[in-house]
Amino acid sequence: MSDSLVLDPVDLEILRLLQNDARMTYRDLAAAVGVAASTCLDRVARLRRGGVILGYELRVDPARLGRPLEALLSVQVRPHRKELIGPFVERVRALPQSRALFHLTGPDDYLVHVAVAGAAGLQRLVLEEFTARREVARVETRLIFQRWECGPVLPASAAESRSAVEGDGVVADG
Amino acid sequence: MSDSLVLDPVDLEILRLLQNDARMTYRDLAAAVGVAASTCLDRVARLRRGGVILGYELRVDPARLGRPLEALLSVQVRPHRKELIGPFVERVRALPQSRALFHLTGPDDYLVHVAVAGAAGLQRLVLEEFTARREVARVETRLIFQRWECGPVLPASAAESRSAVEGDGVVADG
């Protein structure tokens, strides 16, 4: 858990490949990266100990499990006090429809990603589990038409972090 | 890819366990579920062929990769035509800061989940990659204070799908 964990090109390539397919064998990983399998094992163990790798997840299709409709619920929790938000968070996390929960800046404090069987199930969820609660002041429901995954998470480059108003021009695309 | 894939209790338990730890061995899985390892292998292969299991993901900590700040960008794409949104989607997906992209109902068409090095990097990203684009009419930025994972995705029960206004009472919590 040390905060300074130096990642060399081998680590980065391992992370890139494993984010593409987490079940790649150490043997294949080693061949792709150009080191021995045991070195891959060491590196992955170090990345795990260092907190870079948090775990291995199974990606499932909610639609195939009878949840073809996904939505994002923006929820405003009224008196935003610890005594209320603690139970609220735990209750939302325990809902079988919940996939993820975010605490955000802005007027809508929480965002809940849910997967449901259909519009009726969504209505029921919003009315019974959110609107009906005293601590919930407002719920805004938006359906997810489509979702795209993006590339692997890689270390931020120096250029990404530079301020937009200093350094080289802001919108100079010529 | 057949649409009707019957999932028995063994399948469900395998899905539940694998969503908890996708690297569980078939041997351990078999012991936990109470069937032979080869049966687990068969079931997982069937679930994969059936499209229930989409893949295996590595969960990494963006903060450990120099991206301690995450945000959600609500983006309104102005003339919402195919010729514009195709390139927009692909450009956003290719950004190293992007983690996920959603097409939503509502006034803000797209939601982009990003991970950046800090406020300066976020400002630069919003100004240069979104606001500066002709097709982007509006961007609203909300920071993610915290994120919680929820339980595994499991099949929707009949009760979940029932309409809220028919059947047994709506808010009868007595």
Add this chain to the structure above:
DNA sequence: TGTGAAAATTTCAAATG
């Protein structure tokens, strides 16, 4: 679906540069 054996992989201790 289970059994058991073969193939492949993971994992580790000792050797290497």
Add this chain to the structure above:
DNA sequence: CATTTGAAATTTTCACA
């Protein structure tokens, strides 16, 4: 001192009962 080698332990995988 990280990396590789090579072999042992474990796991995956498959043919057949």
